[in-house]
Amino acid sequence: MFLGEHQHTLDPKGRVILPARFRDRLASGLVFAPGQDRCIDVYPLTAFERRVEELRSVPREDERARKYLRVFLAGAHEEKPDAQGRVTVPVRLREYAELDKDLTINGADEKVEIWDRHHWETYRDQAEEAFATLDGPFST
Numbered sequence: 001m002f003l004g005e006h007q008h009t010l011d012p013k014g015r016v017i018l019p020a021r022f023r024d025r026l027a028s029g030l031v032f033a034p035g036q037d038r039c040i041d042v043y044p045l046t047a048f049e050r051r052v053e054e055l056r057s058v059p060r061e062d063e064r065a066r067k068y069l070r071v072f073l074a075g076a077h078e079e080k081p082d083a084q085g086r087v088t089v090p091v092r093l094r095e096y097a098e099l100d101k102d103l104t105i106n107g108a109d110e111k112v113e114i115w116d117r118h119h120w121e122t123y124r125d126q127a128e129e130a131f132a133t134l135d136g137p138f139s140t
Contacts, residue, residue: 002107007117010101014094015086019105022112023085032093034075035113037123040089040097042112048076050110089114 006019018026031048035041043051055072058065077090089099102117115123 001109002112004107006105008103008105010089010094010099010103013088014091015088016103016105016114018081018085018087018112020085022105022107023081026112027081029078029080030087032075032077032079032087032090033072034093034096038097038116038119040093040099040114041108042114043110045078047110 002022002025004019004021008016008019010016025044026042029045031043031045033041033043033048052073055065055069058069060066075093075096077093079087081087097114097116098119099114099116100118104115104117104120106113106115106120
């Protein structure tokens with residue numbers, strides 16, 4: 001499970017150093033994919049394969065499902081971190097997520113999310129306000 005919020009920077013070549021606590025689980029390879037809310041999802045290979053299996057069960061006749069699958073899979077990109085734990089974020093995904101230099105990398109259960117720091121802070125502030133007043137998923 002990936003947890004926590006980490007501040008990082010994107011270098012001029014489009015590379016980012018993965019948080020140290022995430023590196024071991026991503027060292028053998030990872031897949032970038034467009035995420036919801038204009039972030040980039042980063043999956044370990046096995047988690048990406050599980051996600052694709054889940055998506056295969058969606059009826060292809062459903063137009064929304066087709067659109068989701070097309071964007072998700074066309075935007076996916078396999079990568080392997082270098083010895084320093086750096087990965088190059090694909091240009092198209094950097095554009096999609098509107099990444100600037102300052103990034104926030106979040107643990108999100110079986111995946112990691114990469115956000116433009118300003119976008120993340122705006123999203124987090126709004127989400128925390130709503131979170132503070134929710135009963136939670138286990139209430140009746």
